[in-house]
Amino acid sequence: MVELLAPAGDLEKLKIALMYGADAVFIGGQNFSLRARASNFTLDDILDATTFAHERNKKVYVTTNIIPHNEDMDGLIEYLKALEQRNVDAIISASPFIIDMAIKHTSLEVHLSTQQSASNAESVNFWHQKGIKRIVLARELDKHQIRKLKKKTDADLEVFIHGGMCMSYSGRCSLSNNMTDRDANRGGCAHSCRWNYDLTVKGESVSDLSFSMSSKDLEALEQIPHLIDSGVSSLKIEGRMKSLHYIATVVSTYRKLIDEYEKAHEIKNFKPYMIDLQKAENRLASHGYLEGLPGVEQQLYNQRSEQPTQLFIGLVQDYDEKTQIATIEQRNYFENGTEVEVFSPNGEIKTFTVNDMKDLEGIDTPIARHPKQILKIKIPFGVEPYAMLRKR
Template sequence: MTELLAPAGDLDKLKIAIIYGADAVFIGGKQFSLRANASNFTKEDLIEGCKFAHDRGKKVYVTTNVIPHQKDKEGLIEYLKILEEAKVDAIIAASPLIINTALKHTNLEVHISTQQSALNVPTVNYWYNKGATRVVLGRDIDLNDIEHITKHVDAEIEVFIHGGMCAGYSGRCSLSNHLTNRDANRGGCAHTCRWFFELQKNGEIEADIPFSMGSKDLSAVKEITRLMDIGVSSLKIEGRMKSLHYIATVVNTYRRIIDEYTETGAIKNYELYEEMLKNAENRETSHGFFYGLPTKDQQLYEKRSERVMQNFVGLILDYNEETKYATVETKNVFVLEDLEVFSPKHASKTFLNTSMMNSNQEVITRAARAREKIQVYIPFKVEPFDMLRAKRT
């Protein structure tokens, strides 16, 4: 069965990803991870996260995908032993140092990171013969090559299906290093490719419109069925820095696509899933390299496309079936208006918010304090981890 692999920047996101449909999550510890600015997991978090996942039949992979310099070697074996003790299901690594150390000194399963740019059969077979069980292909590859590789190797193949696309080849970029002294390959990427730049000619600014060179995000809604037919083992969503709501929305969308295709052999309405994804705060999207080299239509020139959305207004913590009041942790400002309940278990439902009380049990018409636990009257049963959305603008 095809695995749906989701990002999780902290323990709460791990739980949300699994509840909303992920078969596995990938997380970062406090060392050797390429997302140094994510919350990341302590040893205690790792143990709790693995138990939460394993109790539900899910898996946890830990990123150890930095490209270490000489000084970064210290503590590697000890750290890998901690991951082994926490019972993580695999590590994701790019450096031969980390890969070889894990294979020699632990029983950890090793997956080869996309940072290794595995784009052909001999490369995949090389890592498989070294002892790795899975290879994450580079994102610079089309569907035909993915199919050829998958059918001619014994290793499991993992492919990115959604999220940010790096302007550097397989993520190996030095722009951040040169312009901000933050090493992208050791967890410090400043996303320099998304900046605006002035183009100059003979010392003069050539145009009033700034230049940018970032890629549109990847979205493979219509490619999932082909990837499943090809035999790809794992479909990977990028975004350990993303919000709870983003993770829930994207994971649940792809979960439903995979399940519908598994159960019926076809997708009835792609527009439904594309509309679901619009609820997440993301940039413009494209199909990336899936149909060959990207054209200008897959790039963001002279603009940025981030949409800061505030439609995620509350996380449901509890529900009283007698009073029909839900305990809600507020996430964004909302008022007495139409609200949508987004759930991993059933189709979304809308209701008119007619009654709210703050944490002091005082009647309110506007919920404005972040992370306050308030009471909201919802005329139908809801469950913990369901989410409240306001109308999207």
């Protein structure tokens, strides 16, 4: 069976990703990781993460994927040994030195990061012969190239199926370095390609329109059957800095699609899955390189890239079956009379209308307007912890 791999920016997101259907998660520690602005995991957090995952027969991979400078190398071997002691299932690395140290000094499984842009069988087999079990392929391959490549290697292959795309070869862009002194290869990318730019000649504007250089996000629902049939080992969702609702929605959607295909060997209708993905906060999306070299329609240029939603209104903490009262943490504005969809880790979706809402002091609260306020709401059916409430 193919693995569904999800991002996790903190321990709560890790639990959500695994509960909503991921087989494994990738996380960043506080050292040697590319997402400097994510709530990266301490070593104690990593132990909590692996304990939670392994109790559910799931896996945790830790990114050690920076391209390090000399000053970044202090404590590397000690850190790798600490990850080994915390039973992480693999590290994801791009630096040959970090890879070499992990293989020499630990028994850690090593996966090659997409930062190495492995895009041909010769490159994949080179790294595989060095002791790397899994290769995360470059995002710049189409689905036919992936299938042909897999026939020429015994290495496990991991392919990105959802999330942000780099306007350069992944991680090899220096726009952020030059414009903000933030190194994209050491966790500081400022996403300069997504900024709006003016076209000028000798300092004079020649257009009323600004433009950006970024691409649409990747969304590969329709390509999943082909990738599974190609023998890919892992399908990867990007987005360690995304919201709980985004992670739950995207993971659950791909989980259901993968399960349907592995059971029936066909997907009769992709539309319900596409509708579900649109409920998550998202940017405009396309198939990236998976259907061949991207054209104009895969780029953003002067289009607005963000499509934020406020559908996610609450996270269930507890439920009393006798009183039918759920304790929830509010996430977006809603009020009595709102029709609500309960989205559960088991994939079940039920609806009800909010008509009885109180705060912790038992005071009627007809409007929920305070972020993360704890509320008591009557729900006429059982709900489980970590179920999500969203406007219908």
